[in-house]
Structures are given as C-alpha cells and as structure tokens.
Amino acid sequence: MNQRLTNAIQRLLLKRFALAAGTYALALLLLWLAFFTGHYQESVTGMAIGSALVVLSQAALFAVFSSGRNLRFSDPSLTEVQILLGLGWQTWLIAHLDEARGAFLVFYPLILLFGLFHLSRTAFVRCALLVFFSFSAITLWEGYHFQLPDPTLALLQVCVLFVVLAWLVLYARYVQMSRQRMRQRRFALQAHQDTLRGMMRQLEGLVATDELTGLFNRRHFLRLASRELNAMEADVVHGLALIDLDHFKRINDVHGHAAGDQVLQAFAGVATACLRDGDILARYGGEEFVVLLPDCDPERLTACCERLRIAFMDVELVGLEIAHLSLSAGMTLLALGDDLDDALHRADQALYRAKRDGRNRCAAAWENVDA
Structure with missing residues (x-):
C-alpha cells in the first residue's frame, strides 16, 4: 500500500479513536455525577480504581494505534475489539447502578452505533445479542436474589432495550445494504469510466494516426x-x-x-x-x-x-x-x-x-x- 495512503488512513483511525475516547470521558463524568448524587453504590477507592482501569485501557489502545500495530490486523480500526471493551465496561457499570440504571442504558445503543458502518452484519448482531443477554442476566440475577426495587420497571427496561436493539439491528442491515449498493454502483461507474478512457485513447490514436501507414497524420x-x-x-x-x-x-x-x-x-x-x-x-x-x-x-x-x-x-x-x-x-x-x-x-x-x-x-x- 502506498505510504501516503497508509498515513492518511491511520490519521483517520486515530481521529475515530479520539471520538471513542471522548465518549469514555463523558461516561466517566456522568458516572462520577451519579456517585456524588448517591445513585452509584461504590466506595471512593473503587471509583478511583475503576476510572483508572478505563483510562489505562484507552491508553493501551492509543499506544496500539500510534505505533501502527493496528495495521497488522484484518480490521485496522479494531472496531469489534473497541465495542466489546466498551460493552464490558458498560455492563460492569450497569451492574452497580440502582435507580439510575435506566438513565445509563442509553450508552448501550451509543456503543453499538460506533460499529454501524464498520462491523459486518453478523458481528453487529453478535454484539447486540451480547448486550441483551448481559442486561437480562443482571436483571434475572437481581430478581432471583430479590434485589430489584421495582420488578415491573426492570421488566420494562428489558423490553425497551430489546426493541431498541432490534431496531438498531434492522437499521444496521439497511445501512450496510445501502453501502453495498453504493459500492457496487461506484465500481460499475469506475469500470465505465475506465472503458470511456480507453475509448478516448483509441479515438485520440485514430485522430492522430494515418490509417494506412500507422504514422502520425x-x-x-x-x-x-x-x-x-x-x-x-x-x-x-x-x-x-x-x-x-x-x-x-x-x-x-x-x-x-x-x-x-x-x-x-x-x-x-x-x-x-x-x-x-x-x-x-x-x-x-x-x-x-x-x-x-x-x-x-x-x-x-x-x-x-x-x-x-x-x-x-x-x-x-x-x-x-x-x-x-x-x-x-x-x-x-x-x-x-x-x-x-x-x-x-x-x-x-x-x-x-x-x-x-x-x-x-x-x-x-x-x-x-x-x-
């Protein structure tokens, strides 16, 4: 691959990573807000350790991108890795929230949207199923141990999450099919342009050449x-x-x-x-x-x-x-x-x-x- 093109792609991937890191910073800010308002049950030490681990995970990803090691993988953007990491942190956060759990559910679709244009259809469905089963498992575990303050609200949250995830999967399928059609049209257009260029070169040759001798006219x-x-x-x-x-x-x-x-x-x-x-x-x-x-x-x-x-x-x-x-x-x-x-x-x-x-x-x- 041309070095200039590689550098341009790497700069684009770094900007995309910076967007993800900014989302983590926003989530941490909201997490600390939930902690100080009493909606997140954790000690200050636990909060500090959790926040430090999030920062360290992003620092490790930044080191991979800045060193160019991400280019060794089939997906240089490491989209699925970043999404799985984000879903892991989000699930850990949800498991420690009480009444504010519903407010933080919005981060699940936000994380999935990060892979809307880069994940394959199968990978996107796999991540959506992971979100649903992870949240459902937390809800069932707390329900089994009678730790749900409002079981009907928890059931509603599961249903709402299911609807949102189903909509995201269908929308992702629509977007990916549209991108595939656009890609096919672009390739067809490029093929037509190449054909036209070849015909133009032939016409230029005919205009410039004497047909009998093959010399210039x-x-x-x-x-x-x-x-x-x-x-x-x-x-x-x-x-x-x-x-x-x-x-x-x-x-x-x-x-x-x-x-x-x-x-x-x-x-x-x-x-x-x-x-x-x-x-x-x-x-x-x-x-x-x-x-x-x-x-x-x-x-x-x-x-x-x-x-x-x-x-x-x-x-x-x-x-x-x-x-x-x-x-x-x-x-x-x-x-x-x-x-x-x-x-x-x-x-x-x-x-x-x-x-x-x-x-x-x-x-x-x-x-x-x-x-």
Whole structure:
C-alpha cells in the first residue's frame, strides 16, 4: 500500500479513536455525577480504581494505534475489539447502578452505533445479542436474589432495550445494504469510466494516426512540431525535411492502388527503422512525408535523409516487381523564433529543386541561400 495512503488512513483511525475516547470521558463524568448524587453504590477507592482501569485501557489502545500495530490486523480500526471493551465496561457499570440504571442504558445503543458502518452484519448482531443477554442476566440475577426495587420497571427496561436493539439491528442491515449498493454502483461507474478512457485513447490514436501507414497524420505532426518549436532553447537547431516518393502516380497507374499502398507502407517501415527515438515522422499527404529531427545540424540532417533514400532504394516488395524505387527530399533548419509555415515552405522549395534536378536526391534549403 502506498505510504501516503497508509498515513492518511491511520490519521483517520486515530481521529475515530479520539471520538471513542471522548465518549469514555463523558461516561466517566456522568458516572462520577451519579456517585456524588448517591445513585452509584461504590466506595471512593473503587471509583478511583475503576476510572483508572478505563483510562489505562484507552491508553493501551492509543499506544496500539500510534505505533501502527493496528495495521497488522484484518480490521485496522479494531472496531469489534473497541465495542466489546466498551460493552464490558458498560455492563460492569450497569451492574452497580440502582435507580439510575435506566438513565445509563442509553450508552448501550451509543456503543453499538460506533460499529454501524464498520462491523459486518453478523458481528453487529453478535454484539447486540451480547448486550441483551448481559442486561437480562443482571436483571434475572437481581430478581432471583430479590434485589430489584421495582420488578415491573426492570421488566420494562428489558423490553425497551430489546426493541431498541432490534431496531438498531434492522437499521444496521439497511445501512450496510445501502453501502453495498453504493459500492457496487461506484465500481460499475469506475469500470465505465475506465472503458470511456480507453475509448478516448483509441479515438485520440485514430485522430492522430494515418490509417494506412500507422504514422502520425499531418494535423498531429503540426501540433507536435509547434510544441517542439515552443520548447526550443536559443542554442538549439531542429532539422525539417519534406520527402516525396518519386513517380508514385505511375506506380498506381501501372500496378494499381494496392501496390501504391504497399509502397507507402514499405517507406513507413524503412523510415521508422532509420530514425531515432524522439524524431517525428508523419504522412503529410498522398505520397509526401515530413520528418522533424530535434536538436539537429546540417550534417546529421543530410546524413539521415541520405540514409532514408538509400534504404528505400533497397526495398523489396513481396509479390511485386517495381524497379527503381526512389525518393526526393527537401531539407531546412529551424532556429529559435522561426515560423513553422515558413520552414515548411523552404523545405517544399528545396524538394521542388530536388525533383527538378532529376529526383532521387536530397536538396537543402541553405544550399540555395548560399548560392
């Protein structure tokens, strides 16, 4: 589990424990009030010892939470342990109360509410049965020994407790079923969101990719190239080349469009193999391709285009006999502040010059400027 997530969960559990400890403090305050008003029959020493034991039990739980040992258990919140401990203290308190017993019965459902969202259905019913049988046993024991001041009131208290516990069990079942339905809906929603994200990625891929060659299309190339230009540094130069497959129309006319598609795919495979990671290659339109080489210089751009030209001349097409495959390339450089459209125009002029001079060659825009 991620450490940050673990720490967040642990902080939440500590806050929940602090709420329980605050409830204990309130109960102790009311207990001492009952003692001083004469409704709790116990000596001062017994009161002090009992209060100290309650504080020590909470201190022990705090040590478990603060040290992180609670994370070793299947339920890191230790909900059932805390509820059973609270029910034990409450039953001990009830056993020593007389007329004020009914007033302190409210702490039984209060303790059970602490586990409303965290206990399983079986565990919640088990704790509710423990409450009912514990209180009933105390009442029966005192009734058997004729220690009940008002047996009818004691019977009424047992009946009221039974109704409250039954209502709590039914309500807990309703809450847990509602949480389960919400969890299932959340999982279903998450699955739908994951499906939509996958479909969006596929759509983005379709929008950015040329279906025939698998390369980027013109629109996506312009987006990527603009981003590269915007991120350029002052001392960095990029290389740009427009590449046109020679006599492509004649290939389509003589051998058919399927053969032309195979030639385009062959060039895409050769060019992809010749370029490095980070170079951007795209089908610019028809039989024309464009390549952007980040952090480049004239020598490397020329060497790259020549390597592409020679590799394409050596391509052998399966099932086709097309002789003299070749390409022409127009090259230019981009520096900081250059406009992409202007650079593409320079590369296009260089490409036109390469085709005019006989095709199957690479022409550089800077050579034309120097002339």
